[in-house]
Amino acid sequence: MKKAIKHYLLRLADSSLTQSQRLAEWCGHGPFLEEDIALTNVALDLLGHAKLFYEQAAEISEQDVSADDLAFLRDVDQFRNPILTELPRGDFAYTTLKQYFFDQFNVLLYAELMNSQYQPLAEIAEKALKESRYHLTRSRDWCLRLSLSTAEAKQKIQSALDDLYFYTPELFETDDQLKQLLADNVMPDMQALKQQWQQQVDQLLQQCQLQAPTSGWLATGGLRGEHSEYLGYMLADMQFLQRAYPGCEW
Amino acid sequence: MYSQGLQDAKGGQEPEGLLKAFQKRIDNEEKIEPRDWMPEAYRKTLIRQMSQHAHSEIVGQLPEGNWITRAPTLKRKMILLAKVQDEAGHGLYIYSATETLGISRDEMTRQLLSGEAKYSSIFNYPTPSWADMGAIGWLVDGAAIMNQVPLCRASYGPYARSMVRICKEESFHQRQGYDIMTVLARGSRAQKKMAQDALNRFWWPALMMFGPSDKDSTHSAQSMQWKIKRFSNDDLRQKFIDATVPQAEHLGLTIPDKDLKWNEERGHYDFGEIDWQEFIQVIKGNGPCNKQRLAARQKAHDEGEWVRKAAEIYQQNQQDTV
Ligand SMILES: [Fe+2]
Ligand SMILES: [Fe+2]
Numbered sequence: 001m002k003k004a005i006k007h008y009l010l011r012l013a014d015s016s017l018t019q020s021q022r023l024a025e026w027c028g029h030g031p032f033l034e035e036d037i038a039l040t041n042v043a044l045d046l047l048g049h050a051k052l053f054y055e056q057a058a059e060i061s062e063q064d065v066s067a068d069d070l071a072f073l074r075d076v077d078q079f080r081n082p083i084l085t086e087l088p089r090g091d092f093a094y095t096t097l098k099q100y101f102f103d104q105f106n107v108l109l110y111a112e113l114m115n116s117q118y119q120p121l122a123e124i125a126e127k128a129l130k131e132s133r134y135h136l137t138r139s140r141d142w143c144l145r146l147s148l149s150t151a152e153a154k155q156k157i158q159s160a161l162d163d164l165y166f167y168t169p170e171l172f173e174t175d176d177q178l179k180q181l182l183a184d185n186v187m188p189d190m191q192a193l194k195q196q197w198q199q200q201v202d203q204l205l206q207q208c209q210l211q212a213p214t215s216g217w218l219a220t221g222g223l224r225g226e227h228s229e230y231l232g233y234m235l236a237d238m239q240f241l242q243r244a245y246p247g248c249e250w
Numbered sequence: 251m252y253s254q255g256l257q258d259a260k261g262g263q264e265p266e267g268l269l270k271a272f273q274k275r276i277d278n279e280e281k282i283e284p285r286d287w288m289p290e291a292y293r294k295t296l297i298r299q300m301s302q303h304a305h306s307e308i309v310g311q312l313p314e315g316n317w318i319t320r321a322p323t324l325k326r327k328m329i330l331l332a333k334v335q336d337e338a339g340h341g342l343y344i345y346s347a348t349e350t351l352g353i354s355r356d357e358m359t360r361q362l363l364s365g366e367a368k369y370s371s372i373f374n375y376p377t378p379s380w381a382d383m384g385a386i387g388w389l390v391d392g393a394a395i396m397n398q399v400p401l402c403r404a405s406y407g408p409y410a411r412s413m414v415r416i417c418k419e420e421s422f423h424q425r426q427g428y429d430i431m432t433v434l435a436r437g438s439r440a441q442k443k444m445a446q447d448a449l450n451r452f453w454w455p456a457l458m459m460f461g462p463s464d465k466d467s468t469h470s471a472q473s474m475q476w477k478i479k480r481f482s483n484d485d486l487r488q489k490f491i492d493a494t495v496p497q498a499e500h501l502g503l504t505i506p507d508k509d510l511k512w513n514e515e516r517g518h519y520d521f522g523e524i525d526w527q528e529f530i531q532v533i534k535g536n537g538p539c540n541k542q543r544l545a546a547r548q549k550a551h552d553e554g555e556w557v558r559k560a561a562e563i564y565q566q567n568q569q570d571t572v
Contacts (some may be wrong), residue, residue, distance in 0.1 A: 021319060028315035033308070033342050040335040051324045057326075068323045068533025082361065082389050092557045146557075153560035164314055169299075175446060200533040241322035248438050250322040250430075 004177035008055050013053030014081035019102055020046035022089045031092055045131040052124045072242035076232050077225035084167040086231040093146055093156035097164055100139035105171050106132040108196050112188035148210035158210055166216035173223050253459055264289050276431035276477050281407035283351035292476055293351055300348040301358045305369035313377040329426050336419045345410035363548050372455050374537030381434050381448035387427015389456040395420045396490045400480040435501040450506045452481050458529045459486040491519050
Protein backbone atom coordinates (compact mmCIF):
# COMPACT_ATOMS: atom_id res chain seq x y z
CA MET A 1 0.00 0.00 0.00
CA LYS A 2 2.86 2.34 0.84
CA LYS A 3 4.23 1.83 -2.63
CA ALA A 4 0.89 2.67 -4.21
CA ILE A 5 0.55 5.78 -2.06
CA LYS A 6 3.98 6.96 -3.05
CA HIS A 7 3.12 6.34 -6.69
CA TYR A 8 -0.02 8.46 -6.31
CA LEU A 9 1.74 11.21 -4.37
CA LEU A 10 4.22 11.46 -7.22
CA ARG A 11 1.36 11.64 -9.72
CA LEU A 12 0.00 14.63 -7.81
CA ALA A 13 3.38 16.25 -7.18
CA ASP A 14 4.62 15.88 -10.74
CA SER A 15 1.36 17.31 -12.09
CA SER A 16 1.60 20.45 -9.97
CA LEU A 17 5.31 20.88 -10.54
CA THR A 18 5.16 20.64 -14.32
CA GLN A 19 2.12 22.89 -14.47
CA SER A 20 3.89 25.42 -12.25
CA GLN A 21 7.07 25.22 -14.29
CA ARG A 22 5.18 26.20 -17.44
CA LEU A 23 3.30 29.00 -15.75
CA ALA A 24 6.50 30.36 -14.28
CA GLU A 25 7.78 30.90 -17.82
CA TRP A 26 5.36 33.83 -17.94
CA CYS A 27 7.01 35.65 -15.06
CA GLY A 28 8.35 38.92 -16.47
CA HIS A 29 6.61 38.30 -19.80
CA GLY A 30 2.89 38.56 -18.98
CA PRO A 31 0.44 40.48 -21.18
CA PHE A 32 0.25 43.25 -18.56
CA LEU A 33 1.66 43.86 -15.13
CA GLU A 34 -1.31 42.81 -13.00
CA GLU A 35 -1.63 39.58 -14.96
CA ASP A 36 2.11 38.93 -14.77
CA ILE A 37 1.76 39.04 -11.00
CA ALA A 38 -1.39 36.90 -10.97
CA LEU A 39 0.10 34.17 -13.17
CA THR A 40 3.13 34.05 -10.90
CA ASN A 41 0.86 33.73 -7.88
CA VAL A 42 -0.73 30.62 -9.33
CA ALA A 43 2.68 29.22 -10.24
CA LEU A 44 3.82 29.78 -6.66
CA ASP A 45 0.77 28.10 -5.16
CA LEU A 46 1.18 25.06 -7.40
CA LEU A 47 4.85 24.85 -6.56
CA GLY A 48 3.85 24.89 -2.90
CA HIS A 49 1.42 22.01 -3.46
CA ALA A 50 4.06 20.04 -5.35
CA LYS A 51 6.50 20.55 -2.50
CA LEU A 52 4.02 19.19 0.06
CA PHE A 53 3.29 16.10 -2.05
CA TYR A 54 7.00 15.46 -2.66
CA GLU A 55 7.82 15.86 1.01
CA GLN A 56 5.21 13.31 1.93
CA ALA A 57 6.40 10.96 -0.80
CA ALA A 58 9.98 11.32 0.45
CA GLU A 59 8.90 10.66 3.99
CA ILE A 60 7.33 7.31 3.20
CA SER A 61 9.96 6.33 0.68
CA GLU A 62 12.00 3.21 1.39
CA GLN A 63 15.14 4.91 0.16
CA ASP A 64 16.70 7.89 1.83
CA VAL A 65 15.49 10.60 -0.55
CA SER A 66 14.47 14.23 -0.18
CA ALA A 67 11.68 16.15 -1.90
CA ASP A 68 14.35 17.79 -4.05
CA ASP A 69 15.80 14.43 -5.07
CA LEU A 70 12.36 13.40 -6.29
CA ALA A 71 11.87 16.60 -8.28
CA PHE A 72 15.38 17.01 -9.64
CA LEU A 73 16.86 13.55 -9.99
CA ARG A 74 14.21 11.48 -11.73
CA ASP A 75 14.15 11.07 -15.48
CA VAL A 76 11.25 11.36 -17.91
CA ASP A 77 10.10 7.74 -17.59
CA GLN A 78 9.78 8.16 -13.83
CA PHE A 79 7.55 11.23 -14.00
CA ARG A 80 3.88 10.47 -13.40
CA ASN A 81 2.08 13.64 -14.54
CA PRO A 82 -0.47 13.60 -17.36
CA ILE A 83 0.91 14.91 -20.64
CA LEU A 84 -1.40 17.95 -20.42
CA THR A 85 0.73 19.63 -17.76
CA GLU A 86 4.01 19.23 -19.63
CA LEU A 87 2.76 20.81 -22.86
CA PRO A 88 4.47 24.10 -23.78
CA ARG A 89 3.11 27.31 -22.33
CA GLY A 90 1.74 28.38 -25.76
CA ASP A 91 0.04 31.74 -26.08
CA PHE A 92 -2.12 33.30 -23.38
CA ALA A 93 -5.28 31.55 -24.61
CA TYR A 94 -3.55 28.18 -24.56
CA THR A 95 -2.17 28.80 -21.07
CA THR A 96 -5.59 29.96 -19.86
CA LEU A 97 -7.54 27.00 -21.13
CA LYS A 98 -4.93 24.49 -19.98
CA GLN A 99 -5.08 26.12 -16.57
CA TYR A 100 -8.87 25.99 -16.51
CA PHE A 101 -8.93 22.25 -17.28
CA PHE A 102 -6.36 21.65 -14.56
CA ASP A 103 -8.05 23.90 -11.97
CA GLN A 104 -11.46 22.38 -12.56
CA PHE A 105 -9.93 18.95 -12.11
CA ASN A 106 -8.06 19.89 -8.94
CA VAL A 107 -11.03 21.54 -7.27
CA LEU A 108 -13.15 18.42 -7.70
CA LEU A 109 -10.29 16.09 -6.83
CA TYR A 110 -9.09 17.87 -3.69
CA ALA A 111 -12.64 18.19 -2.39
CA GLU A 112 -12.78 14.39 -2.52
CA LEU A 113 -9.25 13.82 -1.24
CA MET A 114 -10.09 15.80 1.88
CA ASN A 115 -11.98 12.68 2.91
CA SER A 116 -9.08 10.37 2.16
CA GLN A 117 -8.42 7.61 4.67
CA TYR A 118 -4.75 8.53 4.30
CA GLN A 119 -4.58 11.48 6.67
CA PRO A 120 -1.47 13.26 5.29
CA LEU A 121 -3.08 13.37 1.88
CA ALA A 122 -6.35 14.69 3.31
CA GLU A 123 -4.46 17.49 5.02
CA ILE A 124 -2.58 18.59 1.91
CA ALA A 125 -5.79 18.42 -0.12
CA GLU A 126 -7.55 20.71 2.31
CA LYS A 127 -4.89 23.36 1.95
CA ALA A 128 -4.57 22.95 -1.81
CA LEU A 129 -8.32 23.14 -2.30
CA LYS A 130 -8.56 26.67 -0.96
CA GLU A 131 -5.99 27.95 -3.41
CA SER A 132 -7.29 25.88 -6.31
CA ARG A 133 -10.76 27.36 -5.87
CA TYR A 134 -9.29 30.78 -6.32
CA HIS A 135 -7.32 29.60 -9.36
CA LEU A 136 -10.47 28.18 -10.88
CA THR A 137 -12.39 31.42 -10.49
CA ARG A 138 -9.59 33.21 -12.26
CA SER A 139 -9.12 30.79 -15.14
CA ARG A 140 -12.91 30.51 -15.69
CA ASP A 141 -13.20 34.28 -15.83
CA TRP A 142 -10.42 34.48 -18.35
CA CYS A 143 -12.06 31.82 -20.54
CA LEU A 144 -15.17 33.97 -20.60
CA ARG A 145 -13.23 37.14 -21.25
CA LEU A 146 -11.34 35.66 -24.16
CA SER A 147 -14.38 33.93 -25.64
CA LEU A 148 -16.86 36.77 -25.40
CA SER A 149 -14.85 39.79 -26.46
CA THR A 150 -12.96 40.14 -29.72
CA ALA A 151 -12.95 37.87 -32.75
CA GLU A 152 -9.21 37.48 -32.45
CA ALA A 153 -9.37 36.29 -28.85
CA LYS A 154 -12.25 33.97 -29.65
CA GLN A 155 -10.33 32.42 -32.50
CA LYS A 156 -7.27 31.90 -30.30
CA ILE A 157 -9.14 30.20 -27.49
CA GLN A 158 -11.09 28.03 -29.90
CA SER A 159 -7.83 26.95 -31.47
CA ALA A 160 -6.43 26.20 -27.98
CA LEU A 161 -9.50 24.07 -27.31
CA ASP A 162 -8.98 22.17 -30.56
CA ASP A 163 -5.41 21.42 -29.51
CA LEU A 164 -5.97 20.63 -25.85
CA TYR A 165 -9.30 18.88 -25.59
CA PHE A 166 -8.12 15.32 -26.12
CA TYR A 167 -5.37 15.67 -23.56
CA THR A 168 -7.95 15.98 -20.78
CA PRO A 169 -9.26 12.40 -20.46
CA GLU A 170 -5.80 11.39 -19.33
CA LEU A 171 -6.32 13.34 -16.11
CA PHE A 172 -8.64 10.54 -14.98
CA GLU A 173 -6.49 7.59 -15.99
CA THR A 174 -5.90 4.93 -13.36
CA ASP A 175 -3.86 1.74 -13.04
CA ASP A 176 -3.81 -1.27 -10.73
CA GLN A 177 -2.13 0.61 -7.90
CA LEU A 178 -4.65 3.42 -8.04
CA LYS A 179 -7.51 0.95 -8.13
CA GLN A 180 -6.15 -0.50 -4.92
CA LEU A 181 -6.11 2.99 -3.39
CA LEU A 182 -9.72 3.46 -4.42
CA ALA A 183 -10.62 0.20 -2.71
CA ASP A 184 -8.82 1.42 0.42
CA ASN A 185 -10.62 4.78 0.35
CA VAL A 186 -7.38 6.67 -0.15
CA MET A 187 -8.52 8.27 -3.39
CA PRO A 188 -11.87 8.81 -5.09
CA ASP A 189 -13.38 7.05 -8.07
CA MET A 190 -11.96 8.77 -11.10
CA GLN A 191 -14.84 7.81 -13.35
CA ALA A 192 -17.31 9.59 -11.10
CA LEU A 193 -14.97 12.55 -10.94
CA LYS A 194 -14.75 12.60 -14.69
CA GLN A 195 -18.51 12.89 -15.00
CA GLN A 196 -18.61 15.86 -12.67
CA TRP A 197 -15.71 17.46 -14.46
CA GLN A 198 -17.27 16.95 -17.88
CA GLN A 199 -20.49 18.52 -16.72
CA GLN A 200 -18.70 21.63 -15.48
CA VAL A 201 -16.59 21.89 -18.62
CA ASP A 202 -19.55 21.43 -20.98
CA GLN A 203 -21.37 24.15 -19.13
CA LEU A 204 -18.50 26.60 -19.44
CA LEU A 205 -17.85 25.80 -23.09
CA GLN A 206 -21.49 26.49 -23.78
CA GLN A 207 -21.34 29.80 -21.93
CA CYS A 208 -18.23 30.66 -23.89
CA GLN A 209 -19.86 29.56 -27.14
CA LEU A 210 -16.92 27.31 -27.89
CA GLN A 211 -17.07 24.06 -29.85
CA ALA A 212 -15.20 21.02 -28.56
CA PRO A 213 -13.48 19.15 -31.38
CA THR A 214 -14.90 15.76 -32.30
CA SER A 215 -11.66 13.87 -32.89
CA GLY A 216 -7.96 14.02 -32.11
CA TRP A 217 -5.13 12.01 -30.57
CA LEU A 218 -6.33 10.74 -27.22
CA ALA A 219 -3.44 11.36 -24.85
CA THR A 220 -2.42 8.54 -22.53
CA GLY A 221 0.59 7.18 -20.70
CA GLY A 222 1.87 9.76 -18.19
CA LEU A 223 0.95 7.58 -15.25
CA ARG A 224 3.12 4.82 -16.73
CA GLY A 225 5.97 7.20 -17.43
CA GLU A 226 5.21 7.46 -21.14
CA HIS A 227 5.46 11.12 -22.05
CA SER A 228 5.61 13.59 -24.91
CA GLU A 229 8.86 14.97 -26.29
CA TYR A 230 8.36 18.16 -24.30
CA LEU A 231 9.05 16.71 -20.87
CA GLY A 232 12.67 15.86 -21.57
CA TYR A 233 13.44 19.47 -22.42
CA MET A 234 11.60 20.70 -19.38
CA LEU A 235 13.63 18.42 -17.14
CA ALA A 236 16.90 19.26 -18.88
CA ASP A 237 16.22 22.88 -18.03
CA MET A 238 14.82 22.37 -14.55
CA GLN A 239 17.34 19.78 -13.38
CA PHE A 240 20.42 21.34 -14.97
CA LEU A 241 22.24 22.44 -11.80
CA GLN A 242 21.52 19.29 -9.81
CA ARG A 243 22.75 17.17 -12.71
CA ALA A 244 25.81 19.27 -13.54
CA TYR A 245 26.96 19.58 -9.90
CA PRO A 246 25.80 16.39 -8.22
CA GLY A 247 25.65 16.12 -4.45
CA CYS A 248 25.86 19.84 -3.68
CA GLU A 249 23.92 21.97 -1.24
CA TRP A 250 22.16 24.96 -2.77
CA MET B 251 15.02 48.26 -7.56
CA TYR B 252 15.87 51.84 -7.91
CA SER B 253 16.53 55.15 -9.66
CA GLN B 254 19.75 56.39 -11.09
CA GLY B 255 19.74 60.14 -10.61
CA LEU B 256 19.65 61.46 -14.16
CA GLN B 257 16.99 64.04 -13.56
CA ASP B 258 17.19 67.55 -14.81
CA ALA B 259 15.28 70.41 -13.35
CA LYS B 260 14.98 73.77 -14.99
CA GLY B 261 12.91 76.34 -13.20
CA GLY B 262 10.02 77.79 -15.22
CA GLN B 263 8.32 81.16 -15.02
CA GLU B 264 6.31 80.63 -11.90
CA PRO B 265 5.03 83.14 -9.34
CA GLU B 266 7.71 83.95 -6.81
CA GLY B 267 5.23 83.78 -3.95
CA LEU B 268 4.07 80.26 -4.79
CA LEU B 269 7.61 79.05 -5.24
CA LYS B 270 8.63 80.45 -1.88
CA ALA B 271 5.66 78.97 -0.10
CA PHE B 272 6.37 75.64 -1.76
CA GLN B 273 9.99 75.62 -0.65
CA LYS B 274 8.91 76.55 2.84
CA ARG B 275 6.64 73.52 3.04
CA ILE B 276 9.52 71.34 1.89
CA ASP B 277 11.86 72.91 4.45
CA ASN B 278 9.27 72.15 7.13
CA GLU B 279 9.30 68.51 6.04
CA GLU B 280 5.67 68.67 4.93
CA LYS B 281 4.65 66.11 2.34
CA ILE B 282 3.57 67.38 -1.07
CA GLU B 283 0.39 65.64 -2.23
CA PRO B 284 -0.96 65.19 -5.78
CA ARG B 285 -3.50 68.03 -5.57
CA ASP B 286 -1.08 70.53 -4.09
CA TRP B 287 0.48 73.21 -6.21
CA MET B 288 4.01 72.34 -7.27
CA PRO B 289 6.55 73.87 -9.63
CA GLU B 290 6.52 72.33 -13.11
CA ALA B 291 10.18 71.44 -12.77
CA TYR B 292 9.48 69.56 -9.54
CA ARG B 293 6.72 67.60 -11.26
CA LYS B 294 8.93 66.85 -14.25
CA THR B 295 11.85 65.79 -12.13
CA LEU B 296 9.66 63.44 -10.16
CA ILE B 297 8.04 61.97 -13.25
CA ARG B 298 11.44 61.34 -14.71
CA GLN B 299 12.91 59.83 -11.56
CA MET B 300 9.88 57.79 -10.55
CA SER B 301 9.17 56.39 -14.00
CA GLN B 302 12.86 55.43 -14.32
CA HIS B 303 12.52 53.73 -11.01
CA ALA B 304 9.36 51.85 -12.07
CA HIS B 305 10.95 50.82 -15.37
CA SER B 306 13.96 49.51 -13.46
CA GLU B 307 11.72 47.26 -11.39
CA ILE B 308 10.09 45.87 -14.52
CA VAL B 309 13.22 45.40 -16.61
CA GLY B 310 14.83 44.11 -13.42
CA GLN B 311 12.53 41.09 -13.58
CA LEU B 312 14.38 39.82 -16.63
CA PRO B 313 17.93 38.99 -15.47
CA GLU B 314 16.58 37.02 -12.52
CA GLY B 315 13.60 35.65 -14.41
CA ASN B 316 16.30 34.00 -16.51
CA TRP B 317 16.87 31.44 -13.71
CA ILE B 318 13.36 30.70 -12.49
CA THR B 319 12.96 27.55 -14.55
CA ARG B 320 16.47 26.43 -13.58
CA ALA B 321 16.59 27.20 -9.86
CA PRO B 322 18.34 24.25 -8.17
CA THR B 323 15.84 23.31 -5.44
CA LEU B 324 12.12 23.68 -4.81
CA LYS B 325 12.79 26.17 -2.04
CA ARG B 326 15.12 28.32 -4.16
CA LYS B 327 12.63 28.23 -7.00
CA MET B 328 9.86 29.46 -4.72
CA ILE B 329 11.97 32.24 -3.28
CA LEU B 330 13.18 33.40 -6.67
CA LEU B 331 9.71 33.32 -8.18
CA ALA B 332 8.35 35.31 -5.24
CA LYS B 333 11.21 37.78 -5.48
CA VAL B 334 10.78 38.45 -9.19
CA GLN B 335 7.05 38.80 -8.56
CA ASP B 336 7.79 41.35 -5.83
CA GLU B 337 9.74 43.41 -8.34
CA ALA B 338 6.70 43.44 -10.64
CA GLY B 339 4.67 44.61 -7.65
CA HIS B 340 7.18 47.39 -6.99
CA GLY B 341 6.85 48.48 -10.60
CA LEU B 342 3.11 48.53 -10.20
CA TYR B 343 3.12 50.66 -7.03
CA ILE B 344 5.56 53.13 -8.47
CA TYR B 345 3.73 53.43 -11.79
CA SER B 346 0.56 54.15 -9.81
CA ALA B 347 2.34 56.72 -7.67
CA THR B 348 3.74 58.35 -10.82
CA GLU B 349 0.30 58.49 -12.40
CA THR B 350 -0.74 60.90 -9.62
CA LEU B 351 1.57 63.40 -11.30
CA GLY B 352 -0.51 63.40 -14.45
CA ILE B 353 1.13 60.86 -16.75
CA SER B 354 -0.48 57.57 -17.77
CA ARG B 355 1.07 54.13 -17.47
CA ASP B 356 0.59 53.67 -21.22
CA GLU B 357 2.65 56.76 -21.88
CA MET B 358 5.38 55.62 -19.50
CA THR B 359 5.44 52.22 -21.19
CA ARG B 360 5.73 53.91 -24.55
CA GLN B 361 8.69 55.94 -23.28
CA LEU B 362 10.40 52.81 -21.98
CA LEU B 363 9.94 50.84 -25.18
CA SER B 364 11.01 53.72 -27.44
CA GLY B 365 14.18 54.16 -25.40
CA GLU B 366 13.27 57.71 -24.37
CA ALA B 367 13.09 56.73 -20.73
CA LYS B 368 16.03 55.15 -18.97
CA TYR B 369 16.21 52.37 -16.43
CA SER B 370 18.99 51.30 -14.13
CA SER B 371 22.15 50.31 -16.01
CA ILE B 372 22.67 47.24 -13.82
CA PHE B 373 19.97 45.24 -15.59
CA ASN B 374 21.86 45.36 -18.84
CA TYR B 375 24.38 42.84 -17.54
CA PRO B 376 23.87 39.14 -18.23
CA THR B 377 23.20 36.41 -15.67
CA PRO B 378 24.98 33.37 -17.06
CA SER B 379 25.36 31.63 -13.70
CA TRP B 380 23.15 30.65 -10.77
CA ALA B 381 25.48 32.57 -8.47
CA ASP B 382 24.32 35.73 -10.22
CA MET B 383 21.01 35.28 -8.37
CA GLY B 384 23.02 35.51 -5.18
CA ALA B 385 25.12 38.46 -6.33
CA ILE B 386 22.09 40.38 -7.54
CA GLY B 387 20.15 39.93 -4.32
CA TRP B 388 23.12 40.75 -2.17
CA LEU B 389 24.64 43.63 -4.15
CA VAL B 390 21.92 45.01 -6.40
CA ASP B 391 19.09 44.85 -3.91
CA GLY B 392 21.61 45.94 -1.29
CA ALA B 393 22.47 49.04 -3.32
CA ALA B 394 18.77 49.60 -3.96
CA ILE B 395 18.14 49.67 -0.21
CA MET B 396 20.88 52.27 0.29
CA ASN B 397 19.23 54.42 -2.35
CA GLN B 398 15.66 53.85 -1.33
CA VAL B 399 15.72 54.12 2.44
CA PRO B 400 16.27 57.90 2.19
CA LEU B 401 13.49 58.02 -0.41
CA CYS B 402 11.05 56.88 2.27
CA ARG B 403 11.35 60.50 3.43
CA ALA B 404 11.11 62.04 -0.04
CA SER B 405 9.01 65.20 -0.12
CA TYR B 406 6.44 63.80 -2.54
CA GLY B 407 3.92 61.85 -0.46
CA PRO B 408 2.92 59.06 -2.87
CA TYR B 409 6.57 58.32 -3.70
CA ALA B 410 7.64 58.27 -0.07
CA ARG B 411 4.78 55.97 0.90
CA SER B 412 5.45 53.52 -1.93
CA MET B 413 9.09 53.38 -0.82
CA VAL B 414 8.19 52.43 2.74
CA ARG B 415 6.36 49.40 1.49
CA ILE B 416 9.02 48.49 -1.04
CA CYS B 417 11.98 48.80 1.30
CA LYS B 418 10.62 46.07 3.55
CA GLU B 419 10.62 43.65 0.65
CA GLU B 420 14.02 44.76 -0.60
CA SER B 421 15.66 43.78 2.65
CA PHE B 422 14.19 40.30 2.28
CA HIS B 423 15.61 40.24 -1.25
CA GLN B 424 19.02 41.18 -0.01
CA ARG B 425 18.99 38.50 2.67
CA GLN B 426 18.00 35.73 0.26
CA GLY B 427 20.78 36.83 -2.11
CA TYR B 428 23.34 36.80 0.65
CA ASP B 429 22.06 33.41 1.71
CA ILE B 430 22.61 32.01 -1.80
CA MET B 431 26.15 33.40 -1.73
CA THR B 432 26.80 31.93 1.71
CA VAL B 433 25.79 28.44 0.66
CA LEU B 434 27.86 28.67 -2.54
CA ALA B 435 30.89 30.11 -0.78
CA ARG B 436 30.83 27.22 1.69
CA GLY B 437 30.06 24.66 -0.98
CA SER B 438 32.19 22.70 -3.42
CA ARG B 439 35.16 24.25 -5.15
CA ALA B 440 33.10 24.74 -8.31
CA GLN B 441 30.39 26.51 -6.33
CA LYS B 442 32.85 28.79 -4.63
CA LYS B 443 34.33 29.68 -7.98
CA MET B 444 30.82 30.39 -9.26
CA ALA B 445 30.24 32.79 -6.35
CA GLN B 446 33.56 34.59 -6.81
CA ASP B 447 32.97 34.94 -10.51
CA ALA B 448 29.54 36.49 -9.95
CA LEU B 449 31.03 38.96 -7.46
CA ASN B 450 33.73 39.84 -9.98
CA ARG B 451 31.17 40.63 -12.64
CA PHE B 452 28.61 42.45 -10.49
CA TRP B 453 30.80 44.50 -8.16
CA TRP B 454 31.61 47.41 -10.42
CA PRO B 455 28.21 47.60 -12.09
CA ALA B 456 26.67 47.65 -8.58
CA LEU B 457 28.81 50.65 -7.65
CA MET B 458 27.64 52.40 -10.81
CA MET B 459 24.04 52.08 -9.61
CA PHE B 460 24.56 55.15 -7.44
CA GLY B 461 24.96 57.30 -10.51
CA PRO B 462 27.75 59.61 -11.65
CA SER B 463 30.28 60.98 -9.24
CA ASP B 464 29.17 64.16 -7.41
CA LYS B 465 31.56 66.34 -9.38
CA ASP B 466 29.82 65.24 -12.62
CA SER B 467 26.30 65.13 -11.30
CA THR B 468 24.69 68.37 -12.44
CA HIS B 469 21.18 67.98 -11.14
CA SER B 470 21.76 66.89 -7.59
CA ALA B 471 21.64 70.28 -5.91
CA GLN B 472 18.08 71.08 -6.94
CA SER B 473 16.87 67.60 -6.00
CA MET B 474 18.50 67.98 -2.61
CA GLN B 475 16.82 71.32 -2.10
CA TRP B 476 13.47 69.73 -2.96
CA LYS B 477 14.26 66.81 -0.68
CA ILE B 478 13.73 64.28 -3.43
CA LYS B 479 17.30 63.35 -2.72
CA ARG B 480 18.91 63.45 0.71
CA PHE B 481 22.43 62.15 0.19
CA SER B 482 24.82 62.63 -2.67
CA ASN B 483 25.66 59.79 -5.06
CA ASP B 484 29.18 59.51 -3.70
CA ASP B 485 28.03 59.44 -0.08
CA LEU B 486 25.62 56.62 -0.77
CA ARG B 487 28.24 54.72 -2.75
CA GLN B 488 30.71 55.05 0.10
CA LYS B 489 28.11 53.87 2.57
CA PHE B 490 27.38 50.85 0.41
CA ILE B 491 31.05 49.92 0.10
CA ASP B 492 31.63 50.30 3.82
CA ALA B 493 28.72 48.00 4.56
CA THR B 494 29.51 45.43 1.89
CA VAL B 495 33.24 44.85 2.29
CA PRO B 496 32.90 43.08 5.68
CA GLN B 497 30.11 40.95 4.22
CA ALA B 498 32.39 39.81 1.41
CA GLU B 499 35.11 39.05 3.93
CA HIS B 500 32.67 37.02 5.95
CA LEU B 501 31.91 34.98 2.83
CA GLY B 502 35.61 34.51 2.16
CA LEU B 503 35.25 36.15 -1.25
CA THR B 504 37.54 38.77 -2.72
CA ILE B 505 36.24 42.10 -3.97
CA PRO B 506 37.79 42.70 -7.41
CA ASP B 507 39.47 46.02 -6.56
CA LYS B 508 43.17 46.08 -5.77
CA ASP B 509 42.91 49.64 -4.45
CA LEU B 510 40.31 48.74 -1.86
CA LYS B 511 41.76 49.53 1.54
CA TRP B 512 40.50 50.67 4.94
CA ASN B 513 41.42 54.31 5.54
CA GLU B 514 41.80 54.82 9.28
CA GLU B 515 41.85 58.58 8.99
CA ARG B 516 38.67 58.88 6.91
CA GLY B 517 36.97 56.03 8.70
CA HIS B 518 35.95 54.65 5.31
CA TYR B 519 37.24 52.28 2.67
CA ASP B 520 39.22 53.82 -0.16
CA PHE B 521 38.43 52.24 -3.50
CA GLY B 522 39.59 52.24 -7.09
CA GLU B 523 38.43 54.38 -9.98
CA ILE B 524 35.10 53.42 -11.55
CA ASP B 525 35.12 52.96 -15.31
CA TRP B 526 32.76 55.81 -16.17
CA GLN B 527 33.16 55.19 -19.88
CA GLU B 528 31.52 51.81 -19.39
CA PHE B 529 28.74 53.43 -17.37
CA ILE B 530 28.04 56.02 -20.07
CA GLN B 531 28.02 53.37 -22.78
CA VAL B 532 25.55 51.17 -20.89
CA ILE B 533 23.26 54.14 -20.17
CA LYS B 534 23.43 55.07 -23.86
CA GLY B 535 22.19 51.63 -24.83
CA ASN B 536 25.48 49.91 -25.53
CA GLY B 537 25.63 47.52 -22.61
CA PRO B 538 25.88 43.76 -23.04
CA CYS B 539 22.12 43.16 -22.79
CA ASN B 540 20.35 46.47 -23.53
CA LYS B 541 18.97 45.16 -26.80
CA GLN B 542 17.79 41.86 -25.34
CA ARG B 543 16.11 43.51 -22.36
CA LEU B 544 14.14 45.99 -24.43
CA ALA B 545 13.33 43.34 -27.02
CA ALA B 546 11.92 41.10 -24.29
CA ARG B 547 9.74 43.93 -22.96
CA GLN B 548 8.61 44.80 -26.48
CA LYS B 549 7.74 41.19 -27.23
CA ALA B 550 5.67 40.81 -24.06
CA HIS B 551 3.94 44.09 -24.85
CA ASP B 552 3.16 43.10 -28.45
CA GLU B 553 2.03 39.60 -27.58
CA GLY B 554 -0.15 40.97 -24.80
CA GLU B 555 -1.91 43.44 -27.05
CA TRP B 556 -4.82 41.18 -28.01
CA VAL B 557 -5.24 40.07 -24.39
CA ARG B 558 -5.50 43.64 -23.11
CA LYS B 559 -7.91 44.44 -25.91
CA ALA B 560 -10.07 41.40 -25.12
CA ALA B 561 -10.20 42.28 -21.42
CA GLU B 562 -11.20 45.84 -22.23
CA ILE B 563 -13.95 44.88 -24.70
CA TYR B 564 -15.30 42.24 -22.33
CA GLN B 565 -15.52 44.76 -19.53
CA GLN B 566 -17.32 47.22 -21.77
CA ASN B 567 -19.78 44.52 -22.82
CA GLN B 568 -20.44 43.67 -19.18
CA GLN B 569 -21.11 47.29 -18.33
CA ASP B 570 -23.47 47.64 -21.29
CA THR B 571 -25.55 44.68 -20.18
CA VAL B 572 -25.90 45.94 -16.60
FE1 LIG C 1 12.35 46.24 -6.21
FE1 LIG D 1 14.35 43.81 -5.00
